[in-house]
Amino acid sequence: MLHRIVDFSVRDVRFPTSAEQHGSDAMHTDPDYSAAYVVITTDSKVQGFGLTFTLGKGTDIVVCAVKALSGLVIGKFLQDIVGDFRGFYRLLSSDSQMRWLGPEKGVIHLATAAVLNAVWDLWARTEGKPLWKLLVDMDPKQIVSCIDFRYITDALTEEEALDILMKAQEDKQHREEQMLKKGYPAYTTSCAWLGYTDEQLKQLCTDAFKSGWTKFKVKVGADIEDDKRRCGLIRHMIGPQNTLMIDANQRWDVSEAISWVSELSEFRPLWIEEPTSPDDILGHAAISKALGTLGIGVASGEQCQNRVMFKQFLQAAALQFVQIDSCRLGSVNENLAVILMAHKFRVPVCPHAGGVGLCELVQHLILFDYISVSADLHNRMCEYVDHLHEHFTCPAIIEKAHYMPPKNPGYSCEMLESSVVKHQYPDGEVWRKKIA
Template identity: 40%
Template sequence: MVISAIQVLDRRFDLPNGSGSDATHTNPQYAYAVCVLKTDTSLEGIGLAFTLGAGTELVCQAIQFLSEKLVGQEIEALMANFGTTYRSLVDSPSYRWLGPHKGVVHLALAAIVNACYDLWAKSRQVPLWKLLLDLSPEELVNTLDLSYLEDELTREQAIQLLTEQYKTRENRNSVLTTGYKGYDTSVGWFNFSDELIVEKTKQALDKGFTALKLKVGSDDPLRDLRRATLIRQTAGEAATIMLDANQKWNVPQALDICRRLGSINPYWIEEPTHPDDVFGHQAIARAIAPFKVATGEHIPNKVIFKNFLQAKAMDFCQVDAVRVGGISEFLTISLLAKKFNIPVLPHVGDMGQIHQHLVLFNHIGMGHENLFLEHIPHLRSYFVHPANIVEGYYQVPQEAGSSSDLKP
């Protein structure tokens, strides 16, 4: 199956009033820069990179530039040593200068890489999660680029880690029967009224969700505390409540407000300050313990994730396969997090479509803890095979590929 041409699409979707809003991104439009790998068959590989509308055209241009060398490649030969191809794409000399390994060019890489894995799974007529589980440790590591991680994770160590987990993976296959638990982010968008977050919380509980997330980061911290208390009172003490500041606070503000928000017993406080501030997150994590810090939605690459893990600056790793350099880098970071014994709970810029596959592999194939996956429903009607949630659980996808196909 040979890649014959590249098509790039700019897809943008308006949201209902208040949906998708947070303290930093107050009026978002959800969008994808889409890489389509055409082949000499009827199959196409679809890869997504997530944006908030404006600027998507820049990512699309970068996809066009970076993907040129894939034309003429046969998919099995390409993926057999994809780590080498990945490194050549990410280190294209001129385009590397525009990052390196972050921003518009790295988002473009995510779309390209995700399209390659999608086409690979479709060519083998299996869902992405099964494709990954069917690979041997060596074959999986061949798809990864471990450069700049050698001080913490060598190729040999990665293979050994996967081999050790292979021995016990049958003990974790039950997730394929139960599905993967979700948590609902859509109850607590920043621009929702107090009355609406209470109503949305009740609706989520009725749908079987027991874990919910509220956006915080208001100019008035008392607003955050009031709304967090409302959700806790509505959901009950047994519910799992996450709080997400979306980078709004500086470190002194975060230290003060996180302590006050501890009164509602949050499961984590997410992105409490600037996403590049390793030592700021470290200081916050140390100060608010035993409450935990989650971050990673806007961490752009494996090297910065390495630094966060080395500094013990995150308690939960929220790597996103449509933010970092696609599935390959997501799996690399998941291996690194496993080595540091930090759970991976992805941010779902793809609305959970690709990540429902990746968390299954992370749990079964890597031995990551089976916790839960974020659920955001706003784009599900645009997908050919939308993520299916029943009683608060992601159902295991059965269709070939990565569930990334969008309706025309």
């Protein structure tokens, strides 16, 4: 059956998470987890759902950008899109006038991600498969055909990408069965947001530890003595054998990052995440070199603008952990490029998922990475935050601190309509009361 896209909607959906300091860090002290939420409808009545993540204010700007792209989508047949997915990606990202707002970065790229996420969801639904399974079952040549290699062939060619995928065919079925049985390892960020009190931190950490969590991330960067106390609390509670990571959310200059993290090295963090500006490739390289002597890696990527930035981070040995984001980059298409580049440069992918809907989305990408690309779980884990999953029709499932592979068709980002209506900004019930 052909599926012609006949309708397209986008809404501003916001959750008042700032009220309880959920998501708070050194740079984002009052986030309201939000989304530009897209629904595309076909003449066959099959729908696709997509979103891009924001922190509240400015979501209306992303919604405007999504609407500006809608004319490139309505009237298209799904089969024509996926038959030349590289071309469709370029159509959205390289419109001769709108690309001036990027290109391939900022608000226009967030909007592109929301649209493409909905298209991928639609495709998976029409095939009756969860997105990860759609990807895993694809012929390697078809995977490669979805990727725009423009600007990255000096780091990864189509031929190299195909070779990586072909080599990973061996034992692929075994890895898929392993994931279905045990799931993909996760770490938690939910215990130690910067705005939480020590009492909250200790209680949440205790509960998580009892539930089987062994990998914990702590927000740092506002005050060094406060960081030492909080990292000390966590390290004491989880013991020396478990994993601790720290995240500064771009707080420091380069020299300050090196000095600050050196003072926290006694707590043996596996990585420091976003120590400086997300655009400072050479700064990350300098920090990586300095902290490497302490056994501390550098992780970044949740605000890395596009595959070209990731290419340079990898070429400069500026990251020891690549953190892809399902909404910051241009959806699945661009994430495939980064996953393959990271494999070539032998850098583990540990996705960012701190935000509404990100856990639901990125679980599909990391399952694909393990089953069809890396075949490796060493120093690999996917972030999990325990917030707002109840608003999704197919929420992420965690068992024994592992993501269990979704089984429902699609990309897992369809929200409950009742939640969308209630939290739509500014007219939803939640926001009418707050504004009043």
